[in-house]
Amino acid sequence: MGRVSSACFISWMYFAYICSGFETTVEPTSESTAFSNLMENATEWMMDLTDIESKFSFRISEEPEEDLCYIVPGQPQTIKECNFNPDSKTFIVIHGWSVTGMFESWVPKLVTALYEREPTANVIVVDWLSRAQQHYPTSAAYTKLVGKDVAMFVNWLQAEIDYPWDKLHLLGFSLGAHVAGIAGLLTKHKVNRITGMDPAGPSFEYADAQSTLSPDDALFVDVLHTNTRGSPDRSIGIQRPVGHIDIYPNGGTFQPGCDLQNTVLMVATTGLRNMDQIVKCSHERAIHLFIDSLVNQEQQSLAYRCSSKDSFNKGMCLSCRKNRCNKVGYGVNKIRTRRSCRMYMKTRNMMPYKVFHYQVKVHFFSKSTISYTDQPIKISLYGIHGEKENIPYVMPALNTNSTVSFLLTTDTDIGELLMVKLLWEKDSLISWPWWNPDTFHIRKLRIKSGETQSKVIFRAKEGEFSYLSRGGEAAIFVKDKEAQSSRKNQRLHKLKMNGSSFKQNTE
Numbered sequence: 018m019g020r021v022s023s024a025c026f027i028s029w030m031y032f033a034y035i036c037s038g039f040e041t042t043v044e045p046t047s048e049s050t051a052f053s054n055l056m057e058n059a060t061e062w063m064m065d066l067t068d069i070e071s072k073f074s075f076r077i078s079e080e081p082e083e084d085l086c087y088i089v090p091g092q093p094q095t096i097k098e099c100n101f102n103p104d105s106k107t108f109i110v111i112h113g114w115s116v117t118g119m120f121e122s123w124v125p126k127l128v129t130a131l132y133e134r135e136p137t138a139n140v141i142v143v144d145w146l147s148r149a150q151q152h153y154p155t156s157a158a159y160t161k162l163v164g165k166d167v168a169m170f171v172n173w174l175q176a177e178i179d180y181p182w183d184k185l186h187l188l189g190f191s192l193g194a195h196v197a198g199i200a201g202l203l204t205k206h207k208v209n210r211i212t213g214m215d216p217a218g219p220s221f222e223y224a225d226a227q228s229t230l231s232p233d234d235a236l237f238v239d240v241l242h243t244n245t246r247g248s249p250d251r252s253i254g255i256q257r258p259v260g261h262i263d264i265y266p267n268g269g270t271f272q273p274g275c276d277l278q279n280t281v282l283m284v285a286t287t288g289l290r291n292m293d294q295i296v297k298c299s300h301e302r303a304i305h306l307f308i309d310s311l312v313n314q315e316q317q318s319l320a321y322r323c324s325s326k327d328s329f330n331k332g333m334c335l336s337c338r339k340n341r342c343n344k345v346g347y348g349v350n351k352i353r354t355r356r357s358c359r360m361y362m363k364t365r366n367m368m369p370y371k372v373f374h375y376q377v378k379v380h381f382f383s384k385s386t387i388s389y390t391d392q393p394i395k396i397s398l399y400g401i402h403g404e405k406e407n408i409p410y411v412m413p414a415l416n417t418n419s420t421v422s423f424l425l426t427t428d429t430d431i432g433e434l435l436m437v438k439l440l441w442e443k444d445s446l447i448s449w450p451w452w453n454p455d456t457f458h459i460r461k462l463r464i465k466s467g468e469t470q471s472k473v474i475f476r477a478k479e480g481e482f483s484y485l486s487r488g489g490e491a492a493i494f495v496k497d498k499e500a501q502s503s504r505k506n507q508r509l510h511k512l513k514m515n516g517s518s519f520k521q522n523t524e
Contacts, residue, residue, distance in 0.1 A: 066091040066173060071166035072144040075099035078132035081125035088141065090173045106184045107139040109167065113191025113217065114157075118150035123304045127188070130311040134347060143167060149192065157220040160192050161228065164199025171204050183209045187235070190214040190304055191254075194240070195221055198230030198259075201238075210351070213240040214303035215254040222250035222257060230259045237261055237351040241306055242269040244299035253300050258357035264345055265361050266370075268326040272302040274366030309368050310346020316369040318345040320360035321467060329361040332376030332424035335467035342467065363426045372426040374467035379439075380420045382458040382482070389415040389455075393442040396425060397491070402432030407440070415457070436495050437462055437475050443488025454489060458482040462494050473497070 074084040077100075086099035108131050112124060120142075128140050145166070148159040167187070174180055185208040189197035194216035201211050213230045221229045232238050238260035245256040245265070254269070267273060275298035310317065322341040323334030336342070340352050345362060352358065364370035377396070392415045397406040405427040412421065439459070460482055462475040475494035477483040483492035 066169060069166045069169055070145070070147070071163055071170075073170055074142045074144055075101065076125075076128045076140045076142055078129065078136070081128040081132070082120075084142075084144070088170075088174070090170050093177050096174070096178060101139050101178075102137055103178050103180055105137040105139055106135055106186060107141065107180070108135075109141050109143060109171070109185070109187045109197075111143045111163075111167065111187065111189040111193035111196045112145070112149065113189075113193045114153055115146055115149040118146050120144075120146070121301075123190070123301055123308075127304060127308055130308040134311040134314075143193075143196070145196070154220060156192060157217065160195045161199055164196045165203060167196060167200035168203035171200065171208065175205070182206045183236075186210045186212070188212045188214065188307070189216070189230070191217045191300065194230050195228070198234040198238075199228070201234030202227060202231075208235045210237045210239070211235040211260075212307065213238065213260060214307060215241060215243045215300050216259060218245070218252045218255040219250055221255055222252075229255075232259070232261050232353075232357065237353060239349050240264065241266065241303035241345075243267075243272055243302040243306070244270070246270040246299075254303075258359055260357060261351075261353050262343060262349065262358045262360060264320045265326065265359065266302070266306060266320075266345075266364050268330075268361065270299075272299040272366075273364060275299045275302070305368060306364070306370055307346045309370050310344070310348060313369040313371070314348070316371040317348060318362060318364065318371045319343070319374070319468060320345050320362040321374070322358055323361050324359070326361060330424050331422045332374075332378075332465070333422060334361065335374055335376050335424075335465055335470075337467075337470055363424070365428045372428050373430060375425045375427075376422060376463075376465040376467070377425050378420060378422045378463040379459055380461075381415065381417065381485075382460070383417045383456065384458075385417070385455075387415070387417045387455045387457070392487075395440040395442060397438040397440075398425075398427060398431050398434060399436040399438075400431030400434050403429055404431055405429040406438075417457075433471075434464060434466070434473055434475075434496065436478075436493065437464070438491040438493050439483075439485055440491040441485050441487045441489065454486045456484050456486040456489070459485055459492055459494075461497070 069090055073088045073090075075086045075088055077085065087095065088099050088101065089095045110124065110127060112120065115121070124142060128142065131138060131140050143163070145159070145163045148163060149156050151159070171185065175182065187197040187200060187208060187210070189195070189211070191214070194213035197211045197213065201208055211230065211234055216230050226233060230238065230240070240258070240260035240263045242254055242256070242263060242265045244254040245252045247253075249256055306318070319342050321329065321334045321336070323329040328334055334341070340350070343350050343352065343360060363372050363374060365372055390413065392412045394410045394412050395407040396410060397408070398404060408425060408427055410423065410425060412423070414421070460477065463472065464475060465472045474497040476497045478493040478495045483494060485492045
């Protein structure tokens with residue numbers, strides 16, 4: 018118990034240290050002034066490579082953790098020495114703020130995943146650790162100069178070997194996402210793609226587009242927001258959309274498996290070296306979601322366009338018409354619109370993160386007026402491939418003569434739905450034998466699948482109604498054989514997500 022208490026205390030101190038860094042205002046620096054001059058005199062510095070401080074490590078699949086070879090701007094022989102492949106894609110990975118001054122464990126994991134998906138690719142890791150390990154506001158200010166370094170490197174590489182701009186993909190995490198954006202702003206031509214993995218929020222939430230990642234920084238910018246809890250400019254991850262597509266997994270505020278109890282238990286069992294996970298777990302989830310998209314192609318997660326997190330949680334946004342849904346991560350469909358597209362999704366608490374999304378609509382009748390709030394319901398789904406029983410859901414409101422729509426997810430691929438059960442859990446305080454529980458009458462359920470786009474009606478298994486009573490038997494519904502499922506939508510959806518037109522868009 019003492020060990021857990023110590024871990025809690027030290028972890029709290031670590032979190033307080035980070036927050037103190039966030040709350041400090043970034044003072045004007047000579048670096049900021051220098052960057053402004055660069056923007057005004059861009060052509061003057063493009064050929065001067067002497068002041069580049071960042072290093073560019075060419076990582077290989079056999080040794081993803083080691084910096085065995087550096088490509089040095091101005092030294093063209095290093096391109097050959099590192100076995101750079103001019104005919105393949107190039108991924109430039111940019112880390113964020115560093116407390117330890119060392120690369121974090123996600124870097125080699127991402128390198129390995131990139132090579133697993135693209136074996137002939139070039140994976141370059143930007144090392145700006147000397148600037149990244151400063152007090153947070155100082156490191157945040159340095160993103161402009163690091164972005165300049167990356168832009169100079171890309172410009173030099175392209176000019177030296179006539180490397181195609183459309184093969185460049187920058188991936189930045191936290192502060193590194195803004196570095197990628199600034200680099201994209203300063204390159205001679207737009208790079209093909211920038212992926213922002215939970216771009217840092219403090220000092221950037223209200224900053225202008227020249228200081229942050231923005232849709233103008235590449236031909237396509239996709240962003241994953243996984244830690245936006247807190248007030249604007251105080252949340253670890255940026256809250257506002259900064260890409261063509263901005264995806265907010267689990268609402269973007271907090272990720273499954275990252276609760277305090279789980280992370281403190283990990284610290285207590287594996288040592289204080291992991292205490293930073295209390296802060297980093299949700300923040301780094303963006304990286305692992307992208308890794309998941311690289312290595313688990315057969316379990317590809319989908320996100321859905323929606324106006325708000327609340328609407329999504331009601332299951333009201335599971336349409337794939339007119340590009341309203343998209344793949345998450347590496348295989349995203351590159352849709353560019355004038356305004357950023359906000360998308361939402363649910364995930365599991367571990368890899369593979371994919372879940373299956375369902376909208377459930379149900380109308381409640383009763384002989385008397387009944388009204389409840391926050392009622393525990395368990396839903397069981399049965400399909401042709403499998404089943405998932407007792408999925409917990411808390412019904413915010415349960416009233417007579419009302420229609421409720423809610424989002425239900427499961428990590429099990431049950432295939433085509435055949436039967437559904439609803440169980441209203443009993444209240445242990447009211448469980449006497451003489452108690453006559455309130456009962457709702459339910460004629461049918463309407464269920465829409467986000468993954469297949471099917472819409473199916475389920476009717477009471479026996480009679481006109483099924484009956485839902487608190488603490489009673491489960492209400493059972495079976496697929497209405499006479500109701501027509503939207504097969505056309507299913508076929509169009511399958512073609513869109515797996516057909517040739519989609520594949521062409523992702524190149």
